[in-house]
Amino acid sequence: MIDKRITSVEEAVRDVRDGASVMIGGFGEAGSPIELIHALIDQGARGLTVISNNTGSGRVGLAALIAAGRAAKVVCSYPRSANSTVFPELYRAGRIDLELVPQGTLAERIRAGGAGIPAFYTPAAAGTRLAQGKESRRFGEREYLLELALTADVALVRAERADRYGNLTFSKTARNFGPLMCMAARCAIVQVRHIVDAGAIDPEAVVTPGLFVSRVVHVPAPAHESRLVREGAAYP
């Protein structure tokens, strides 16, 4: 029987290794798998390469993982936020590496990684300083950059609804990178608000088919990151 349900977030992240590459979903707090991230902090893996659009807020969730010194490198489009000093301080101190990637290029590199496409050409960033060191080629009148696919050992993703096969639906703009990261990671771990019976998700409405998902864990009432930040919370 196929059953991807795992009983706890601790169990879901138990085997993440030191040095692993970890994709973490979310655009700001929308879609950020905060309970899975906190479980990863408790689990203790270090030297991680984190692939995520941002670097977190305050001292919870993704910012807490970075503050705990677990990330050696982030691959990111916008590592700045109005209410976090965690990443900027480590970056200025030379204690964390940054690979800055335009947001659409980041999304497409992840999609390509999941789709078996090793590289692709994009016009974004051609002629800018982010083109340095990249192969470029002209097609017609325009210059394009060769961008390499991204894959990862693990993805931590938040979705709305899952069944035991791992079929997923998402919530509004919390979808963002989730479906792509599930495709690109060897082990996609997804926290969901609702676990439903097989068949309860209309096959026409499945956003991520279950074969892209390895583990599903039920987190019925995920924390509101912005509320924790306002309250000055810190994890652990």
Added chain:
Amino acid sequence: MIRPPTPAAPEGWSREEMARLVALDIEDGACVNLGIGIPELVARFVPPGRELLFHTENGLLGVGPPPDPAHEDPELINAGKKPVTAIPGAAYFHHADSFAMIRGGHIDVCVLGAMQVAPGGDLANWSTGDDDAIPAVGGAMDLVAGVKRVLVMTEHVTKTGQPKLVNRCTYPLTGLGVVSRVYSNLAVVDITPQGFAARRIAPGLTFDHVRERTGAPILDWSDHGV
């Protein structure tokens, strides 16, 4: 070129008036991406009888007005991470689809802020290039590379009176030859094969006033007295 010796006092169009001018130039039915900050004002000035479909690159086509505080939803936000609503008929999608809309030329117009614009349409709007600055680019480079028409809304000069329309961008580029038109508080300026051309001057100002505050040659293509 004469530069004002002291920080420039507010003059010309207000931000709301600039937003109204931008909105008037966007055709009925267009799909529009508004940058974070001043460009967001454009949504308030869509002329009666026109419908624009607003796209936000974090995964929503059909952005509606901001919700009242009681109905804010942390999972329904715009690219500036502010709460928004979705209009009836809106669609959600993941980031690869969102940027396929952008890169694939399916978005008609984007409106962005600027730090510098050069006569060939080069835009710098993502980094001062300071060693101490944390580099953060977001979707700006994808937007300027893919959207059909890139409009810029900006003050004509910086807070210290330096021109933002310059011969050559000294800040790191967002894109080369990407801007179509600039809406500043002093003038509407087209990017043309001949360089900058003022199409319209703010009421009460002269072309010379605009030229003196522009860091590159600029042509007068305005209709005086209109």
